[in-house]
Amino acid sequence: MKYISTRGQAPKINFSDTLITGLASDGGLYLPENYPQLSTESLEKLRDLSYPDLAFAIMKLFIDENDIPHNDLKVIINKTYTKEKFSYTRECQDSKDITPLTKVDNHLYLLSLSNGPTLAFKDIAMQFLGNIFEYLLHKKNKALNILGATSGDTGSAAEYAMIGKKGVNVFMLSPRGKMSPFQTAQMYSLHDNNIFNISIDGFFDDCQDIVKGVSNDLEFKDKNQIGAVNSINWGRIIAQVVYYFKGYFSSTRSSDELIDVTVPSGNFGNICAGHISRMMGLPIRKLIVATNENDVLDEFFKTGAYKPRASDDTYHTSSPSMDISKASNFERFVFDLIDRDPEKLRSLWKKIDQGESFDLSNTGYFGKVSNYGFTSSSSSHQNRLHFIKLLHEKYNLIIDTHTADGFKAAFDHFDQSEEIPMVVLETALPTKFEETVMEAIKLKPPRPDGLSNIEQLPQRSFEIENDINQVKQFIESHS
Numbered sequence: 396m397k398y399i400s401t402r403g404q405a406p407k408i409n410f411s412d413t414l415i416t417g418l419a420s421d422g423g424l425y426l427p428e429n430y431p432q433l434s435t436e437s438l439e440k441l442r443d444l445s446y447p448d449l450a451f452a453i454m455k456l457f458i459d460e461n462d463i464p465h466n467d468l469k470v471i472i473n474k475t476y477t478k479e480k481f482s483y484t485r486e487c488q489d490s491k492d493i494t495p496l497t498k499v500d501n502h503l504y505l506l507s508l509s510n511g512p513t514l515a516f517k518d519i520a521m522q523f524l525g526n527i528f529e530y531l532l533h534k535k536n537k538a539l540n541i542l543g544a545t546s547g548d549t550g551s552a553a554e555y556a557m558i559g560k561k562g563v564n565v566f567m568l569s570p571r572g573k574m575s576p577f578q579t580a581q582m583y584s585l586h587d588n589n590i591f592n593i594s595i596d597g598f599f600d601d602c603q604d605i606v607k608g609v610s611n612d613l614e615f616k617d618k619n620q621i622g623a624v625n626s627i628n629w630g631r632i633i634a635q636v637v638y639y640f641k642g643y644f645s646s647t648r649s650s651d652e653l654i655d656v657t658v659p660s661g662n663f664g665n666i667c668a669g670h671i672s673r674m675m676g677l678p679i680r681k682l683i684v685a686t687n688e689n690d691v692l693d694e695f696f697k698t699g700a701y702k703p704r705a706s707d708d709t710y711h712t713s714s715p716s717m718d719i720s721k722a723s724n725f726e727r728f729v730f731d732l733i734d735r736d737p738e739k740l741r742s743l744w745k746k747i748d749q750g751e752s753f754d755l756s757n758t759g760y761f762g763k764v765s766n767y768g769f770t771s772s773s774s775s776h777q778n779r780l781h782f783i784k785l786l787h788e789k790y791n792l793i794i795d796t797h798t799a800d801g802f803k804a805a806f807d808h809f810d811q812s813e814e815i816p817m818v819v820l821e822t823a824l825p826t827k828f829e830e831t832v833m834e835a836i837k838l839k840p841p842r843p844d845g846l847s848n849i850e851q852l853p854q855r856s857f858e859i860e861n862d863i864n865q866v867k868q869f870i871e872s873h874s
């Protein structure tokens with residue numbers, strides 16, 4: 396299996412190189428040359444597998460034996476998806492499922508994805524990435540300095556995945572004083588030698604601009620072996636494909652049944668994995684994109700116009716991990732939508748990269764969006780409060796603000812009488828966004844054991860001005 400860039404001007408590479416490279420040299424994103432196809436019979440054979448065995452069965456379809464020997468892949472997967480690492484589930488303390496499914500109502504389900512160390516779905520992919528990076532760097536006798544920017548969840552998931560990994564340092568930029576106390580504590584309470592929290596005097600966008608600036612300095616990047624684990628990394632997408640299969644098998648009895656899936660979305664990484672599962676033959680009828688007030692994706696799926704907004708026009712909402720107005724992974728879906736025409740894709744993204752927009756409404760392409768199952772909804776702070784309250788009062792479940800956006804969208808599209816399972820993906824545990832949950836239900840959501848006093852632990856961060864040169868100096872002197 397080779398990987399091609401959506402923009403068609405970068406060499407084809409194998410799986411392991413997509414992990415280290417991240418963005419293709421032509422600015423595009425990597426996708427497999429084709430999607431492996433699974434028939435109803437082959438799906439049926441996967442139905443009863445444990446999570447790690449399912450992960451192996453799916454991921455090996457995307458990875459050549461001579462790139463990563465499949466026995467090694469199996470070891471990495473078995474080391475990643477353990478009960479110990481993914482143990483924080485509220486209902487299923489002993490679940491071996493990794494991503495347990497809860498029945499909410501007839502034909503309505505919640506797929507828990509937030510049982511990893513940082514209590515958000517990003518752990519599922521990031522923990523895998525941490526282990527496979529360590530393996531690859533050891534094999535290639537290389538080291539890597541991972542540079543990233545975070546507004547909260549990505550940074551902690553990356554750091555918890557890279558703690559103690561040989562050959563890897565993490566330099567994570569975060570905006571000083573702009574994250575929730577829990578998120579800050581999760582990151583800054585880490586004192587490991589290979590983790591550097593850089594607290595920038597500025598906003599998230601300033602942090603992201605510094606990261607982009609450093610990555611565009613190819614000489615510096617090469618010399619200092621700078622890598623990234625952001626959401627365009629193919630390794631993250633492929634790890635996320637697995638739980639769509641798991642959710643499908645848990646909510647159906649035979650592999651000719653259809654399901655609908657609702658996904659709280661920001662950078663389109665999570666739902667992109669849903670798209671790929673569907674392209675592989677997983678019987679998903681609808682893929683419902685849930686956005687918050689930052690609704691550029693909802694606008695596209697309703698009108699055909701994709702109009703990313705500048706960071707100044709991005710709202711700060713109570714589901715902050717979805718406060719994104721330019722969805723990086725959306726390029727992967729559009730590539731498939733326009734029949735994988737790289738020239739056409741380049742002309743569309745030329746506009747996006749210049750800060751403009753594109754509109755497919757008058758092309759044949761927009762009519763085909765529904766062939767891919769996509770539909771969407773957006774939600775507001777009031778909607779979030781309503782659905783957190785509803786789920787608690789009616790179903791005795793406490794959900795976080797992002798998952799609440801998911802339920803808002805799911806109910807917009809759910810028709811119980813159709814008897815088609817609606818699976819809502821849970822993207823974080825409520826304790827991460829305690830303030831809004833308390834506003835809705837006047838109750839403090841439960842916290843996993845061991846995290847109750849996290850805000851009181853000693854914190855370490857390196858304070859740096861909003862200045863790219865100072866960040867570069869810091870990396871050079873600490874790597």
Ligand SMILES: *Cc1c(COP(=O)(O)O)cnc(C)c1O
Nearest residue numbers: 548660661662663664665716822
């Ligand atoms: C990252 C994140 C999202 C958005 O996921 P994408 O893959 O960027 O679409 C939603 N909810 C939570 C809690 C997140 O951390």
